[in-house]
Amino acid sequence: MSTLPFPIERLDTPAILIDSELLDRNIREMRSLADRHGIGLRPHVKSHKSIVLANRQIAAGAIGIAVAKLGEAEIMAEGGIADIQIANQVVGRIKVERMISLAKKISISCAVDSIDNLRELSELFGAHGMVANVLIEIDTGLHRSGLGRWENIFELAKAASASPHVALLGLMTHAGHAYAAQDPAARQRIGIDEGNQLVAFAERLRHEGIPVHVLSAGSTPTAEFVAATPGLTELRVGNYLFNDAIQVALGVAEWERCALSVLTTVISVHPDRIVIDAGSKVFSSDAGAHGSSLLSGYGKVVGLSATVTRLSEEHGVIMGEFAHLTKVGDRLRVIPNHACPVMNLAESAWLVESGSVIGKLEIDARAKTA
């Protein structure tokens, strides 16, 4: 590849482009939101999986990062990140031993929502004379993992407090169902409720004599409401540094704030459609997220007032009479529905600024299955 910087035209396609200024602006403004409310910012790096971007988020004031799985945590720890929350359960001896290896080097915690898993963490960490840092996962309406009933939360918190090899840091939740909100008012209700539920459970636990310090919540669509909830200590957000068509459909971001796009080439032109060289192995086949039905198609085509109508694995079909506007070999930029899987599907992405490629980003933790 050419020496940096070089014109975008020299890139082969499909290529993931990340607008460097927009990226920095998105990172900066989320930090400002957190600062205004005095809440710590813990970016979820599953959205980018890049050591460089994680360190950029830390440099911009993040207190640490969140990851979705151990494979990401291991890569990020190698990349110099010293405070990692696994916003997920760590289940099974193989995984817990991997977490113990990390806990010898960095500050690491995980979510827990069952006595069985708590016992496993306690026993295995205990066998090493170590302490597992855990946050009880609260189900605030997504109905995925997490506990929603007080009796269960109280029982698990008591068990955690009673174990000498477990440190109950606090509570965490993710109100992913905000992605299915039909309008900003519904999204606001979910965001306010997400924070309030977490704070209410924390207060009941404190009342029962169980101290909880960390209250970690968030998602990009609920960030503004979570940040403003008194009592929460951590705002956890992932997608915000890119934004995407889903965030625009939700009213969270504008097209002009979408930092990630896919550069594609038109490979076939017909009276009723054109075909680009990027399909579901580039965009993923994510239509919405968590039941969202706000979007049609698979990404906004910049400059054509069209969306990608359907995807095969290596083709994107854009229905419409564009044959007089485009020819085979033309390049089109597409803002994907969901930026996070796009990063996971690629090997690398390109930082761009004013028509030039200024950097190559390795997607270090891509394809870490476990």
Place this chain on the structure above:
Amino acid sequence: MSTLPFPIERLDTPAILIDSELLDRNIREMRSLADRHGIGLRPHVKSHKSIVLANRQIAAGAIGIAVAKLGEAEIMAEGGIADIQIANQVVGRIKVERMISLAKKISISCAVDSIDNLRELSELFGAHGMVANVLIEIDTGLHRSGLGRWENIFELAKAASASPHVALLGLMTHAGHAYAAQDPAARQRIGIDEGNQLVAFAERLRHEGIPVHVLSAGSTPTAEFVAATPGLTELRVGNYLFNDAIQVALGVAEWERCALSVLTTVISVHPDRIVIDAGSKVFSSDAGAHGSSLLSGYGKVVGLSATVTRLSEEHGVIMGEFAHLTKVGDRLRVIPNHACPVMNLAESAWLVESGSVIGKLEIDARAKTA
């Protein structure tokens, strides 16, 4: 990792398991189908992206392979495959130069469906004193790339024949719309029509004095009908070596013939649902393919008579009252809707036989974006 073989229980999850005997049987039987009808078998390696599996298909009698893009062709050529058809357009100077590099080492061809692209191939191959091997892509009903009208096909074939730096090998098509067939009779009609259209266009071209030799068609759902069409020379199939829930829904395969599954761990148990540690970053979010609506959910859970109801990026939620049947830490095997993106999303897969892991498969061409 342990020395091979070792018990499956020692694998971390999620893990991609490939039943070695079923794999070999699927590979062998497709070869038998092709042999019975005297048609060449050209497996499409986009389904597995593994050099080892491509060579296994060649060893089992394939005449060469098909790939979906240059990135796959480059990896497979490095892996010793000497006859590759890029079943897609190769558009733009960067890509054509990459194809030329390959054409200096192996036998390689690509699809073409426009005069513009044909001219580009001709000029760039010509500048190297070389000849581009092309197949005209015919649209037999998928309405993606390809030409469906005789005038356009004839015009492109004449242009190809007139160029000294292009060799028109023949015609190719992919009737992917068979994936949307609602019943086996509809699938049969599509498969028969796919082959017959290709043969009919070839005969008209020959009648016009334009020789075409290679007639390449196929998909796993239409394989039996394409193989039986007199006049076709190549059967192109990808998924058949694995099969998946989509093939079962179409009536193409039975569950007992699905060679690929995902080993997962239950991480959260609730009265109305359980949660496994594999989501859309393992299974992809492919519900069906090409508009299929035959399937609900995202994969069949082996042994639970359940499907994965919904996916987050790293969670699979299985709705149902399974709390008395499963506990946190249990392992569940899932047959995915669509096996091809599962391979693309992972770094490696495991060959298994009677409860033991007997080999590790690198997914060499995964995440090759361009």
